[in-house]
Every structure is written in C-alpha cells, then in structure tokens.
Amino acid sequence: MDAQRTIRRPISCVGIGLHSGNKVHLSLKPAPADFGIRFRRTDLGDHDVPATVQHLAGIQLATGLARNEVSVETVEHLLAALVSVSIDNVLVELNSPEVPIMDGSAAPFIYLIHEAGVKPLGAPRKFLKIVRPIAISRGDKRIALYPSDHFKVTYSVSYDHPLLRHQSRTLRITEESFAEEIAPARTFTFLKDVEMLRQNGLALGGSLENAIVLGETGVLNNPLRFEDEFVRHKILDAIGDLALVGHPVIGHLVAHRAGHALHTEFAAKILEETHAWRLVEASGDALLPHSAPVTVAVPRLAN
Ligand SMILES: [Zn+2]
Numbered sequence: 001m002d003a004q005r006t007i008r009r010p011i012s013c014v015g016i017g018l019h020s021g022n023k024v025h026l027s028l029k030p031a032p033a034d035f036g037i038r039f040r041r042t043d044l045g046d047h048d049v050p051a052t053v054q055h056l057a058g059i060q061l062a063t064g065l066a067r068n069e070v071s072v073e074t075v076e077h078l079l080a081a082l083v084s085v086s087i088d089n090v091l092v093e094l095n096s097p098e099v100p101i102m103d104g105s106a107a108p109f110i111y112l113i114h115e116a117g118v119k120p121l122g123a124p125r126k127f128l129k130i131v132r133p134i135a136i137s138r139g140d141k142r143i144a145l146y147p148s149d150h151f152k153v154t155y156s157v158s159y160d161h162p163l164l165r166h167q168s169r170t171l172r173i174t175e176e177s178f179a180e181e182i183a184p185a186r187t188f189t190f191l192k193d194v195e196m197l198r199q200n201g202l203a204l205g206g207s208l209e210n211a212i213v214l215g216e217t218g219v220l221n222n223p224l225r226f227e228d229e230f231v232r233h234k235i236l237d238a239i240g241d242l243a244l245v246g247h248p249v250i251g252h253l254v255a256h257r258a259g260h261a262l263h264t265e266f267a268a269k270i271l272e273e274t275h276a277w278r279l280v281e282a283s284g285d286a287l288l289p290h291s292a293p294v295t296v297a298v299p300r301l302a303n
Pocket of ligand 1: 076187
C-alpha cells in the first residue's frame with residue numbers, strides 16, 4: 001500500500017507577506033488520514049479553509065482560498081512543497097492572510113518539512129490517474145494533461161524581454177527532482193510593474209531578497225540560481241495550483257504561457273471531466289484491479 005503521509009511533529013517559521021509586507025507566523029501541524037491540506041487563520045478563530053478548488057478565490061498575482069469570509073493568499077509555493085514531499089494531510093496555521101513569501105521559492109518550505117519529518121498513516125493514498133487528455137486554451141495560453149505512467153511537467157514561457165524570449169523544460173516530478181530542480185526557483189517580476197503594484201498597495205513586502213527583478217535588459221539581482229530559473233518557477237507554481245484537485249496526479253501536464261488563473265481554472269476542469277481520470281491506489285504502472293472510476297462531486301468556483 002502507498003500510505004498517506006503527514007508530518008512527524010509540528011514546526012513553525014516567521015516570514016513576511018509579499019503583498020502586505022506584514023510579519024507572518026506559519027505553523028505546520030500533523031493531521032490524520034483523509035484530513036487533506038487545510039489552512040487555519042489563528043487570528044480569526046477555528047475556521048479551516050481546505051486547499052481545494054471549491055474554495056478558490058481571488059486569483060490575480062497569486063493563488064488565494066476563502067471560506068466563510070476567512071481567506072488565505074499566496075498558497076501556491078507552500079502547496080507545491082507539501083504535495084511534492086507527498087504530505088497528504090497537514091494543518092497550516094497562519095496569523096495573517098498571507099503565506100510568508102520567504103525567499104520567493106519553495107526551498108524554505110521543503111527545508112521546514114524535512115525538519116519536521118514525515119510520518120506514514122494507516123490509509124492508502126489515492127492518485128488521480130489521467131486516462132484521457134484534458135485541455136483548455138485561452139488565446140495563446142494553453143494547459144493540458146495527458147496519460148502518462150508518472151507525474152511529469154512540460155512548461156514553456158515566452159515574454160517580450162531579451163532574457164525571456166523563450167524557455168522550456170520537461171521534468172519528471174519526484175520528491176528528489178522537485179527539491180533539487182524546482183523548489184529553489186524564485187518568483188520573478190518586471191521592474192516596470194513594481195511601481196504599479198506598489199501604487200495599488202501590492203508587493204509591499206517585495207524586495208530583491210524574495211523575487212528576481214527584471215530590468216529593461218537584465219536581472220537586477222544576479223546571480224540566477226538556474227539559467228532557466230523563470231520556467232522552473234512556472235513549473236513550481238503549476239504544481240502548487242494543481243494541488244487544489246486534492247489528489248496527487250499521475251499524468252503529463254503540458255503548459256504554455258499559462259499562469260495562476262489558467263492553472264486554477266484547469267484544476268476545476270479536471271474534477272469536472274470525470275471520464276478522463278480514475279482514482280487509483282498505486283502510483284506508477286501497477287494499477288490495482290479495483291481501480292474503478294469513482295464519482296466525485298463537481299466543484300463550483302466561488303466567484
Ligand atoms: Zn510563484
């Protein structure tokens with residue numbers, strides 16, 4: 001049996017919110033099987049917000065969730081780290097609306113999870129195995145999932161910037177490949193957009209410490225961690241957003257010029273396309289004989 005997992009012990013850190021600039025306390029706490037990943041705002045009482053597409057809200061520069069007027073923002077880097085280390089169940093406590101930005105990557109969250117340790121639980125993990133293609137496109141932005149024996153991501157980006165005309169990467173995602181190749185890739189922004197964000201009260205916590213900033217011709221805070229750090233970060237974002245389907249996916253995700261809005265729209269579309277996947281209890285090739293299609297409630301977007 002491929003068992004569900006949680007963390008072995010509670011662990012905390014402090015950081016700042018990218019948009020608010022406020023100090024945030026983040027704690028990860030062990031949770032039982034089938035609990036899922038849930039956020040709790042300790043400044044607002046005991047209301048949980050499950051990390052699922054049903055609770056999607058406010059997709060702009062980052063991915064946000066909300067339930068019963070309790071909201072959490074910028075969840076995607078933490079979610080990517082959790083699912084890539086195969087943490088199925090955890091309670092994430094925050095004393096502020098935003099997950100701290102840390103260094104703009106998922107590497108600090110991977111470190112935190114490794115420090116906490118991983119604990120198997122007495123229940124099987126259920127994977128969402130893609131058996132037929134699912135795709136959406138919006139103009140020249142595209143995202144799709146194809147059947148594959150493993151979880152793989154192919155991402156390509158192109159921007160009107162000399163450093164970012166085109167970058168593309170394909171990677172089979174495992175705990176190791178994510179930690180080494182994807183988690184350290186930082187978020188990026190364009191200098192010309194920074195002033196506009198600030199005027200709108202956003203990115204107040206943003207700095208050269210937590211984002212790659214692109215000027216007219218180059219990067220303000222070299223060195224890059226990878227030559228193609230930008231497309232690697234897009235893969236990180238896509239993995240975090242795809243986590244909102246609520247199960248680890250077995251399939252090949254292919255995205256071109258997508259972003260949080262399309263990633264999350266796609267996550268909802270996956271759950272609607274019940275003929276295109278099956279819930280199975282084993283990863284890789286060895287599907288169990290009882291891997292029959294399972295019907296799930298079709299979620300609706302909150303807005
Ligand atoms: Zn990101």
